Amino acid sequence: xxxxxxxxxxxxxxxxxxxxxxxxxxxxxxxxxxxxxxxxxxxxxxxxxxxxxxxxxxxxxxxxxxxxxxxxxxxxxxxxxxxxxxxxxxxxxxxxxxxxxxxxxxxxxxxxxxxxxxxxxxxxxxxxxxxxxxxxxxxxxxxxxxxxxxxxxxxxxxxxxxxxxxxxxxxxxx
Numbered sequence: 001x002x003x004x005x006x007x008x009x010x011x012x013x014x015x016x017x018x019x020x021x022x023x024x025x026x027x028x029x030x031x032x033x034x035x036x037x038x039x040x041x042x043x044x045x046x047x048x049x050x051x052x053x054x055x056x057x058x059x060x061x062x063x064x065x066x067x068x069x070x071x072x073x074x075x076x077x078x079x080x081x082x083x084x085x086x087x088x089x090x091x092x093x094x095x096x097x098x099x100x101x102x103x104x105x106x107x108x109x110x111x112x113x114x115x116x117x118x119x120x121x122x123x124x125x126x127x128x129x130x131x132x133x134x135x136x137x138x139x140x141x142x143x144x145x146x147x148x149x150x151x152x153x154x155x156x157x158x159x160x161x162x163x164x165x166x167x168x169x170x171x172x173x174x
Contacts, residue, residue, distance in 0.1 A: 095149030
């Protein structure tokens with residue numbers, strides 16, 4: 001048998017890397033789905049005194065009045081980019097660390113909260129949403145802390161731009 005050449009080894013390495021990336025994406029998506037699903041709770045019991053209510057069809061909306069004024073054109077909202085290619089990543093300059101909630105400290109909760117945030121062209125966090133949460137208020141505390149963080153803004157062509165950026169907030173007991 002002949003030994004595999006560099007192209008066969010490279011091809012095998014690319015296949016393995018692809019599977020690893022797909023596994024990570026599947027894990028993140030499953031985490032997001034799990035965090036947005038409510039636990040199965042039983043329906044509240046119906047009291048014997050409750051009477052069924054009739055179903056009433058909604059009334060249709062009245063037709064819109066005719067437009068007599070010219071259309072006003074609003075400026076488009078600022079474009080929010082993703083880091084990569086020509087777009088450099090923002091760099092954290094300052095901001096407080098998140099605080100532990102008392103309940104989480106007593107329970108010994110540790111881990112990371114992953115947020116997707118919009119960092120504007122001034123380097124402020126304007127919007128954030130939780131991608132991976134921690135219980136007992138730690139995800140809310142992470143969001144509150146990053147609101148105070150300041151960044152050197154992301155740039156494209158030397159000009160500051162707004163970007164979507166993943167922030168990892170770590171909670172460790174000392």
